[in-house]
Amino acid sequence: MSxxxxxxxxxxxxxxxxxxxxxxxxxxxxxxVMNLLKRDSGEVKRFGETIIRLHxxxxxCKVCNNISDTEVCSIxxxxxxxxxxxxxxxxxxxxxxxxxxxxxxxVYHVLGGIISPIDxxxxxxxxxxxxxxxxxxxxxxxxxxxxxxxxEGDTTNFYLFKRLSKYNxxxxxxxxxxxxxxxxxxxxxxxxxxxxxxxxxxxxx
Amino acid sequence: MSxxxxxxxxxxxxxxxxxxxxxxxxxxxxxxVMNLLKRDSGEVKRFGETIIRLHxxxxxCKVCNNISDTEVCSIxxxxxxxxxxxxxxxxxxxxxxxxxxxxxxxVYHVLGGIISPIDxxxxxxxxxxxxxxxxxxxxxxxxxxxxxxxxEGDTTNFYLFKRLSKYNxxxxxxxxxxxxxxxxxxxxxxxxxxxxxxxxxxxxx
Numbered sequence: 001m002s003x004x005x006x007x008x009x010x011x012x013x014x015x016x017x018x019x020x021x022x023x024x025x026x027x028x029x030x031x032x033v034m035n036l037l038k039r040d041s042g043e044v045k046r047f048g049e050t051i052i053r054l055h056x057x058x059x060x061c062k063v064c065n066n067i068s069d070t071e072v073c074s075i076x077x078x079x080x081x082x083x084x085x086x087x088x089x090x091x092x093x094x095x096x097x098x099x100x101x102x103x104x105x106x107v108y109h110v111l112g113g114i115i116s117p118i119d120x121x122x123x124x125x126x127x128x129x130x131x132x133x134x135x136x137x138x139x140x141x142x143x144x145x146x147x148x149x150x151x152e153g154d155t156t157n158f159y160l161f162k163r164l165s166k167y168n169x170x171x172x173x174x175x176x177x178x179x180x181x182x183x184x185x186x187x188x189x190x191x192x193x194x195x196x197x198x199x200x201x202x203x204x205x
Numbered sequence: 206m207s208x209x210x211x212x213x214x215x216x217x218x219x220x221x222x223x224x225x226x227x228x229x230x231x232x233x234x235x236x237x238v239m240n241l242l243k244r245d246s247g248e249v250k251r252f253g254e255t256i257i258r259l260h261x262x263x264x265x266c267k268v269c270n271n272i273s274d275t276e277v278c279s280i281x282x283x284x285x286x287x288x289x290x291x292x293x294x295x296x297x298x299x300x301x302x303x304x305x306x307x308x309x310x311x312v313y314h315v316l317g318g319i320i321s322p323i324d325x326x327x328x329x330x331x332x333x334x335x336x337x338x339x340x341x342x343x344x345x346x347x348x349x350x351x352x353x354x355x356x357e358g359d360t361t362n363f364y365l366f367k368r369l370s371k372y373n374x375x376x377x378x379x380x381x382x383x384x385x386x387x388x389x390x391x392x393x394x395x396x397x398x399x400x401x402x403x404x405x406x407x408x409x410x
Contacts, residue, residue, distance in 0.1 A: 048256035
């Protein structure tokens with residue numbers, strides 16, 4: 001079924017809105033809209049209002065740029081977290097991924113992206129100045145660069161290293177190695193090579 | 206990454222709303238919400254408002270129950286359509302599917318579902334009375350039953366046949382046969398049997 005003609009303009013605009021979302025085609029969008037139409041009026045209204053509130057009311061922590069309901073996020077205000085250790089990440093999703101490991105006890109700094117000339121994103125589009133200001137203030141002992149292992153991630157890592165290496169802090173990065181569950185046969189040679197160079201004493205766990 | 210803890214309650218409710226849509230899990234919902242957060246405020250507001258308007262303003266044609274921006278839909282008001290031929294369909298999607306073939310010149314009657322005891326849907330939940338009223342009024346020559354070839358569709362067809370066969374109209378149904386592009390080897394025996402019984406004179410097309 002091609003969906004070229006809609007019986008209603010309003011239906012068509014709703015389908016347009018949903019199909020603007022990533023990974024949602026016109027057929028899926030139409031199915032989602034038809035699902036909304038079958039619901040109670042109150043439920044649909046709440047859906048729409050949540051989206052509007054999302055943009056009107058959502059705030060970003062003024063310290064680390066993480067999403068927050070308050071001016072400073074719950075991680076930055078948590079007295080048990082080590083404020084001298086900053087983990088630099090690309091996005092809020094990465095904060096959540098690291099939080100879910102429960103292995104990191106420091107605080108975060110969300111860059112809001114990575115350097116990507118092809119997308120027109122340069123250092124000035126990211127929250128790098130505010131990161132340097134924190135380091136410059138002298139309270140920071142360690143900056144952990146936790147960016148993706150892509151070309152853009154490596155570029156950003158290198159740029160941050162250049163900017164921050166003049167300060168008296170330890171600059172660390174995530175360990176590279178064979179992922180848990182991976183078969184050696186299918187591990188790429190760069191990863192495997194790094195895993196050999198960075199080999200650790202055997203530990204029973 | 207498990208998404209158990211969200212940094213913001215508002216973010217969490219937005220993810221909840223999106224994951225209530227069919228086929229959208231919590232990870233996808235989170236991705237969609239993050240996409241909305243990256244957009245202009247105006248764009249997001251329009252998205253939310255379209256959803257609210259969708260339920261407040263959408264109307265159903267009072268003649269055929271199709272979705273419409275006006276009291277009577279564009280198909281029912283179209284003078285070139287044959288009002289004496291009614292195609293009975295389950296849903297608005299089916300109207301669009303048939304319209305896209307450009308083969309049907311009559312009008313529609315949308316039942317709003319099919320008889321399905323397992324889902325608690327009986328004849329009184331569907332727009333069957335208004336269909337019978339139209340037929341009773343005596344202007345109708347043909348009722349084409351265009352329901353799905355499922356057990357529920359067949360049940361509804363049979364029920365409609367029982368209700369409408371006492372009137373002086375021709376009751377027709379969609380042709381059953383081998384779909385275009387199907388291989389005979391993989392066609393089920395009921396379909397193939399019907400295609401043999403309903404065989405047509407060969408025509409060059």
